[in-house]
Every structure is written in structure tokens, then in C-alpha cells.
Amino acid sequence: MDRNAAERRIAELRAEIRRHDHLYYVLDRPELTDAEYDALYRELLKLEEEHPELVTPDSPSRRVGGAPLEKFKQVTHRIPMLSLENAFTDGDIAEFDARVKRALALPAGEEIAYVCEPKLDGLAVELVYEYGTLTVGSTRGDGVVGENVTQNLKTVKSIPLRLEGENPPELLEVRGEVFLPLAAFQRLNAQREEEGEPPFANPRNAAAGSLRQLDSRITARRPLTMFCYAPGEIRGADFGSQGEFLSALRQRGLPVTSLARQVTGVAGVLAYYREMTEKRDTLPYEIDGVVVKVDSFPLQRELGEKSRSPRWAVAVKFPPRQAVTVIEDIVPSVGRTGVITPTANLRPVEVSGVTVSRATLHNWEEMERKDIRIGDTVVIERAGDVIPAVVKVLTEKRSGSERFLPIPAACPECGSEVVKIPDEVAVRCMGLSCPAQIRESIIHFASRNAMDMEGLGEKYIEQLLRLGLVGNVADLYTLTRDDFMKFDRMGEKLAENLLNAIEASKKRELSRFIFALGIRHVGEHTAKLLATAFGSIDNLARATEAELLSIREIGPQVAQSITTFFHNEGNRETIRRMVEAGVEPTVEEKKVGGKFTGKTFVFTGTLIRFSRSEAQKMVESEGGHAAGSVSKKTDYVVAGDEAGSKLDKARQLGVTVLAEDEFLQMLEGEQ
Ligand SMILES: NC(=O)c1ccc[n+]([C@@H]2O[C@H](COP(=O)([O-])OP(=O)(O)OC[C@H]3O[C@@H](n4cnc5c(N)ncnc54)[C@H](O)[C@@H]3O)[C@@H](O)[C@H]2O)c1
Ligand SMILES: [Zn+2]
Structure with a gap:
């Protein structure tokens, strides 16, 4: 391409990329997929490489992220938070390794020790601990100035407000990724679509949109989590390598991935990359590649940084699915x-x-x-x-x-x-007795996470409606064997099973019952909060907006939706009929764990929030074996601090190893 054509194309690409950066980083509303964006970006890099005289310091190729939102107070990072250079092919990885060796003038035949980590698809934040206490939390922003989101980050359960252990350092700045586990992401999007809000394009946008909220109660309701992976400024402690740094973070109670590993040279990196490509689909959160870092901190310092990214690290991206x-x-x-x-x-x-x-x-x-x-x-x-x-x-x-x-x-x-x-972006049917809405609400009521009427799925509910046997959820409790026998292809035994399933649902936990009612804005999590706070459906029905608002995590929109629901005469009547039919929700004891049917777990350490015995009970009741031996049949190993040989064995067998934190996310995700 001649110089003039290149200049025009460069200008076009910069304008285009700036627009998409703004949509992505500032508004959390991308219009392109990452793969499409990366293609534009690579084209710009290539042209700038061919025409170095056309490079300007304000080119998106020299800058990180997007400007911080004005509505937040700003935080200037003591050390800029950079981005990472991308690699897409085995060749790119080899080139990176060759560049590193050249810059360090490594003798022929010597290999670099790298630490490989999963590349989490979330947003980068910095936590500042002063003498062990979390004082400031901020987003990366444009790398130099980020947004002060301390209050919001304090609602993230995996972030400790105080570091563990004696003699915390005077200053520990630690960077990491805040993200939403996949299950939570899906639930959030389903809820948004039901409520007529635009769904998030991917877990990254969902995490960014959840963290950058002015009302920290909204953030608190999103099960965000975090993994720490990089140092900022540190005073009063010293680390020699990335591996050492990660172990120290773990000991201080900070969440760190268990998938980080030291490898040697290009061969080691490629093997790790292949392994993660296979593991990608089994992880409870989305990763979009792996990050490769020179392990030694002295070598990292020797290599230094470019304007946008360090010379000692590279992000190897997965191909898009x-x-x-x-x-x-x-x-x-x-x-x-x-x-x-x-x-x-x-x-x-x-x-x-x-x-x-x-x-x-x-x-x-x-x-x-x-x-x-x-x-x-x-x-x-x-x-x-x-x-x-x-x-x-x-x-x-x-x-x-x-x-x-x-x-x-x-x-x-x-x-x-x-x-x-x-x-709202959604369109709605305004019919009060819309059969589709009635059908969907009954399907929801009977579904696994709600009243769990086993076997009573979409197909049978449609027949019940068609035969005029039910008009709302309370009618389910009036059904008889004769009713079911009116179905096409129904046997005595099956009818019996369905009636038993309905009968069994009379004694579900209160939180399930509340969730099953399908009150707008009341998902499973909110239903649990309400069950704990009110203890009975009567108490909840009588609750005032003020009482509801006194519960942490419940905002005005939710409170109003709940009172509106219980003021509705039709809804009260439906609930009254169910109670008369013998529906008697139970008040739950503290519940441990979720549904892990068919999966086995091995614990090799102590769990953070559940006591070991609680976790053990849960796993045993689900057919797993806690603290047992690792075999090929094991689906996951949950690694604790004391984990050693069991982890090595697990890795040899190709068993997925989860950090305690990842395990907890999975519990949250599957609950
Ligand atoms: N779709 C769009 O319109 C659009 C627009 C802008 C950017 N993007 C996407 O964003 C990318 C650029 O974003 P970026 O600057 O955040 O860079 P990046 O996502 O390619 O890589 C850097 C980031 O990786 C994250 N990361 C995750 N795990 C990490 C780990 N273990 N160690 C270190 N860092 C880790 C950090 O947040 C870090 O800032 C582009 O390649 C593109 O895919 C898309
Ligand atoms: Zn309708």
C-alpha cells in the first residue's frame, strides 16, 4: 500500500477503533465481537509497523482501555495498569519467546521459565491494602486514571477486607480480574430479558456493568468474584517471582486461580495452552485465552514496558467459537x-x-x-x-x-x-389472561429450581391447560388421578408418579416457594434473602416497603414489586388456596452446597467458608468422595493450602483442579 493510501486507512481505522473502544470500555455495550475488533486492531498495527513515521502517541495502538466515567471519583494508579500484547498462533508464541531471549541476551540452548495463567474474561481492578486493610479499589480506566469503586468492590465476597496473617506489609497493591461465573451471567441475562432490559453481550460486559454502578446494592446482588494476578506498588515486602507472589497472595487470603503453573520455554507454553483449550468448556467461568509471563521479577524489570503493554508477558487468545x-x-x-x-x-x-x-x-x-x-x-x-x-x-x-x-x-x-x-427494549403482551404467560408461569412454578415437581414438565402442563384442568398454579393441587387419566398415553403408574411429585412439592423450602411465585425482580437469590428475613409467607405478604428496604441488597424497585404482588387480590387468593390444599413451605436451615448430581469431588485442603465436615456431608450425599483418592473418574479436585501430591496426581490424570474459590463459585452458580 502506498503512503497516502496507508495514511488514509490508518486514519479510518483509528476513528473506527476509538468508537468501538468507547462502546466497549466506557459504555459496556460493544457492537463488534472481540474477533472482529481484533482484526481491525491487527490491521492498524501492521500498517503502523510498515509506516513507523505515521505513528502518533494518541493512536489506539499506544493507549490502554477507555476514559473513566465522570460519575465516579477518579483514582490515579501509582503504577500504570497496562494491557497485554496478543498472540493468536503458535508462531506468535515462538516469536514472543525469541524476542524475550534476544532482549535478555540468553545463551543459546537456555530456556525461559514462564508462569502461565488462564486469561479471565472480566475487567481489571486494583486493590490497595495499607497495613493489611483494604482502603481503595479502582478500575483500570485508561491505565493511568481509573474509577474509584471501593464500595462496590467491598461487596464482592471473595475480596478480603483485611489480609490474613501477621505483619501485613505497609502497602500491598494487587491487581486482578473481577468477573461473573457463567451460571450467574446466564441467570442475569435471562432476568434482564424478562424485564425488558438489554442483555449483556458477554460475561465481561456483565461484570463491568455490575461493578460500575453508583448504587453498591445493585453490585451486591450480582455474584461477582475475583482472581488476583499482578502486583502494583509494594512497600514492606519483596517477591522474587510471579510464582512466589501468587503463593504469598494465597497465604494472605486473596483469591488466586489454582490453574497457574510454571512451565519452561515455548514447548511448555504450548502444552499449557492446549490443556486449557480442552478445559475451557468445563470451567465455571469464561476464559478467553492464557496469559504467559516471564516468572522472574528481576528479568521482568530488565525487559521493561512499552507504552501499552509489558515486554515480559503476552496474552494468547483462543480462537472464537x-x-x-x-x-x-x-x-x-x-x-x-x-x-x-x-x-x-x-x-x-x-x-x-x-x-x-x-x-x-x-x-x-x-x-x-x-x-x-x-x-x-x-x-x-x-x-x-x-x-x-x-x-x-x-x-x-x-x-x-x-x-x-x-x-x-x-x-x-x-x-x-x-x-x-x-x-425498555422489550415488547410485551398486555393480555391479563394470556395463555402463554399462564403456561410459562406454571412451568416456572413446577420447575426444578422452584417447586421441583419431578416429571411435570412443559408437555404435561400444556395438556392440563388444553383440557381446562388448570387455570393457575393453585389448581395443580386439586388434580386427581382421573384428571391425569384423561391424557393421551397415560398409565396408572405415571399418573401416580405425577400426583406424588405434586404432593411432595407441598413441603418445599420457603425460598423455593417464594421464587416459584414468579414475582417480578425476585430471583432465587432474592427469594433466599426474603425467606431468611421473614420466615413465613404470611409475614412476607404483610411486609411494608420500608421493612423490605431494611434488608441489605433489596432496593426500591424490588420492594415495590413485592408489595404490589401481595396487594393483588388474585395473587392472595391463589396463595390462600394453596395453603388450604396443604402447601406448607418449610423454613430452611443453612444449606450447604448445590446440585452436583453425577460429579465427584476430592478435597485436598480445608474449605474457606464451609467447614470441612459440611462440605464433606454435601459431597457424600451427592455421591462424590471428599478427601478421598483421586482417580480418572474424579471430575474435580478442590485444592486447599496443604494440597501437594494429590494435585500432581490430578494433573497427571487430566482431572480439573479448582481453587477453593472457584469451587465456591461453582456452588453459587449451581445453587
Ligand atoms: N468488541 C469490541 O468492540 C472491543 C473493543 C475494545 C476492546 N475489545 C477487546 O478487548 C481487548 C483489549 O482489551 P484489554 O486492553 O483489556 O486487553 P486484553 O483483554 O487483550 O488483555 C489485557 C487484560 O487481560 C486481563 N487479564 C485476564 N487474566 C489475566 C491474567 N491472568 N494476567 C494478566 N492479565 C489478565 C486484564 O484485565 C488485562 O488488563 C481486545 O483484544 C478485544 O478483544 C473489544
Ligand atoms: Zn398474549
Whole structure:
């Protein structure tokens, strides 16, 4: 490319990249996938390399992140928080290693010791501990100045407010990644879609959006977590290497990944990378690559930094989980709260080992923005276990017969008016007796995480509705064997089982009952808080907004939604009928653990928040073996401080090792 053409393209790329940086870092609302962004960025780097005279200090290639939001107080980092250079191929890794060796003038044949870590997909923050006490927490911002989010970070359970151990250092600045486990991310998005808010594009945006809240109670309700991985300024302590630093953090009670490992040379890095590529799908959080760091701190200092990234580290990114397929149809489906969501039926396609046949299109605004039509050839992406999404349309593949699906004029299920509420992206069916809403609310009520009526799924609930045997959730408790025998293909035994499942649900925990009612804004977590605070459904029904607000983590929107629900005469009647039918929610004792059916765990240390015996009980009741021996059949090993040979064995066998913290996240995620 000649100089003039290069200059024009560089200017174009910079403007484009700046716009996407702003959308991504400041507004948490990216329009491109990371892969698309990375392609633009690489093109800029390449042109700047070919034309070094055109490089300016304000080029996005020399700068980190985005400007901090004005609504927060600002924090100037004592040492700038840099980004990382990216590598995408084995060749890039070899090149990085060669550069490091050259800069250190390493004798031929000698290899560098690296520490490899998973690259977590969240946002970077800095925690400042003065004499062991957490005083300031901030975001990376533009690397020099970040946002003061101390109050919000204090709500993150894995972040200690005080360091453990004697003689804490005068100053310990530690950097790490705040992120949302996948299960929590999915739950949050499902809830947002039900409530007509735009879903987050990926766990990173969800974490950033959750942390950068002015109201720390909102942050507290999001199960954010953190892993620490880098030092800032430190006074009163000294570390010789990254490995040593990570162990010290662990001893001080800071959360550190158990997947970090020292390796030697390019071969070691490649082996680690391959291992993580395989492990990626089994981890309870999203990682988007691995980070490779020169282990020795003296060598790191010798290598130094560039304007945007250190010379001693590189981020090796995973290839995106994308595939090309065709949208065969787009169907609007009505949810429990009446929100109508467009879903794409895809020509089935395999994306890194999983067959995908549906993708969420989120809402009509999103569909219009991406101009997605029935018949389109599209790129889809699957991030973690998340429902695949359409990344973009390959417009060049259009034949002209593709059609856009407009917002339905009437509810596809009940014909009622459809309304787009101002400030919401969702459209809703306004029908009070919309069969779709009734069906979805009954399905929700009977579902596993709610009243857990085993076997009573979508199919049977639809038949009950069609036969006019139920009109709302209370009717479930009036069903008889004769009712079920009216179904097509129903046997005595099956009818018996379904009745037993309904009967058993009468004695579920109170929190499940509250969750099952489907009160807007009351998810599983809030339901647990309410059950603990009020102890009975009567007390909850009588609670005033002020009483509700006195519970930490409950905000005005939730409080109002709860009182509105219980003021509704129809809802009170439904609950009264259920109580008369013998529904008697139990008040839970402290519950340990979640559902780990079919998975085995081995503990090699003590757990942080659960006592060892509690954890043991849980694991045994779920068929795992605590503190037992590691075998090929073990799914996870939970590593504690004393872990040693068991971990080595686990690694040899390819068993996933989780830090206690990761284990706790998994408990939270699966609860
Ligand atoms: N989609 C878009 O529009 C858009 C826009 C801007 C940026 N991006 C994405 O963001 C990337 C650039 O963002 P970035 O500057 O945060 O860089 P990065 O995400 O490529 O790498 C640096 C970051 O990695 C994180 N990290 C995670 N685990 C780590 C570990 N163990 N050790 C050290 N760091 C770790 C830290 O937050 C660090 O700041 C781009 O490559 C692109 O993928 C996308
Ligand atoms: Zn309807």
C-alpha cells in the first residue's frame, strides 16, 4: 500500500477503533465481537509497523482501555495498569519467546521459565491494602486514571477486607480480574430479558456493568468474584517471582486461580495452552485465552514496558467459537412476564463440538440493528454455555427472498395488544389472561429450581391447560388421578408418579416457594434473602416497603414489586388456596452446597467458608468422595493450602483442579 493510501486507512481505522473502544470500555455495550475488533486492531498495527513515521502517541495502538466515567471519583494508579500484547498462533508464541531471549541476551540452548495463567474474561481492578486493610479499589480506566469503586468492590465476597496473617506489609497493591461465573451471567441475562432490559453481550460486559454502578446494592446482588494476578506498588515486602507472589497472595487470603503453573520455554507454553483449550468448556467461568509471563521479577524489570503493554508477558487468545449457518425461521415466543422474544431456528451446525440449532435474537431493536432476516446466512458465536447469539449477517449471501420479521401487531398466543414500553427494549403482551404467560408461569412454578415437581414438565402442563384442568398454579393441587387419566398415553403408574411429585412439592423450602411465585425482580437469590428475613409467607405478604428496604441488597424497585404482588387480590387468593390444599413451605436451615448430581469431588485442603465436615456431608450425599483418592473418574479436585501430591496426581490424570474459590463459585452458580 502506498503512503497516502496507508495514511488514509490508518486514519479510518483509528476513528473506527476509538468508537468501538468507547462502546466497549466506557459504555459496556460493544457492537463488534472481540474477533472482529481484533482484526481491525491487527490491521492498524501492521500498517503502523510498515509506516513507523505515521505513528502518533494518541493512536489506539499506544493507549490502554477507555476514559473513566465522570460519575465516579477518579483514582490515579501509582503504577500504570497496562494491557497485554496478543498472540493468536503458535508462531506468535515462538516469536514472543525469541524476542524475550534476544532482549535478555540468553545463551543459546537456555530456556525461559514462564508462569502461565488462564486469561479471565472480566475487567481489571486494583486493590490497595495499607497495613493489611483494604482502603481503595479502582478500575483500570485508561491505565493511568481509573474509577474509584471501593464500595462496590467491598461487596464482592471473595475480596478480603483485611489480609490474613501477621505483619501485613505497609502497602500491598494487587491487581486482578473481577468477573461473573457463567451460571450467574446466564441467570442475569435471562432476568434482564424478562424485564425488558438489554442483555449483556458477554460475561465481561456483565461484570463491568455490575461493578460500575453508583448504587453498591445493585453490585451486591450480582455474584461477582475475583482472581488476583499482578502486583502494583509494594512497600514492606519483596517477591522474587510471579510464582512466589501468587503463593504469598494465597497465604494472605486473596483469591488466586489454582490453574497457574510454571512451565519452561515455548514447548511448555504450548502444552499449557492446549490443556486449557480442552478445559475451557468445563470451567465455571469464561476464559478467553492464557496469559504467559516471564516468572522472574528481576528479568521482568530488565525487559521493561512499552507504552501499552509489558515486554515480559503476552496474552494468547483462543480462537472464537463461531460458525456459519442459515436462519430457517424466526419465531416469537412469549415469556412468563409477557415479554415477547424472537428466537432463530437454525440449520443445525457444529460449534466446537456442540450442535447448535437455535440462537437468541434478544429483541427487535437488536434484530433491526444487525438487520437479521429469515433466510439469512449468519455467523453465530457460542460463548461458554451461553445460548448462541447471531454475530452478524453475511449480506453478500442474500438472494433477495429474505424477510424481516416485524414486531407482531398482536400476541401470537392470545391476540392481545402488544406494547413496547418506553425505556425498555422489550415488547410485551398486555393480555391479563394470556395463555402463554399462564403456561410459562406454571412451568416456572413446577420447575426444578422452584417447586421441583419431578416429571411435570412443559408437555404435561400444556395438556392440563388444553383440557381446562388448570387455570393457575393453585389448581395443580386439586388434580386427581382421573384428571391425569384423561391424557393421551397415560398409565396408572405415571399418573401416580405425577400426583406424588405434586404432593411432595407441598413441603418445599420457603425460598423455593417464594421464587416459584414468579414475582417480578425476585430471583432465587432474592427469594433466599426474603425467606431468611421473614420466615413465613404470611409475614412476607404483610411486609411494608420500608421493612423490605431494611434488608441489605433489596432496593426500591424490588420492594415495590413485592408489595404490589401481595396487594393483588388474585395473587392472595391463589396463595390462600394453596395453603388450604396443604402447601406448607418449610423454613430452611443453612444449606450447604448445590446440585452436583453425577460429579465427584476430592478435597485436598480445608474449605474457606464451609467447614470441612459440611462440605464433606454435601459431597457424600451427592455421591462424590471428599478427601478421598483421586482417580480418572474424579471430575474435580478442590485444592486447599496443604494440597501437594494429590494435585500432581490430578494433573497427571487430566482431572480439573479448582481453587477453593472457584469451587465456591461453582456452588453459587449451581445453587
Ligand atoms: N468488541 C469490541 O468492540 C472491543 C473493543 C475494545 C476492546 N475489545 C477487546 O478487548 C481487548 C483489549 O482489551 P484489554 O486492553 O483489556 O486487553 P486484553 O483483554 O487483550 O488483555 C489485557 C487484560 O487481560 C486481563 N487479564 C485476564 N487474566 C489475566 C491474567 N491472568 N494476567 C494478566 N492479565 C489478565 C486484564 O484485565 C488485562 O488488563 C481486545 O483484544 C478485544 O478483544 C473489544
Ligand atoms: Zn398474549
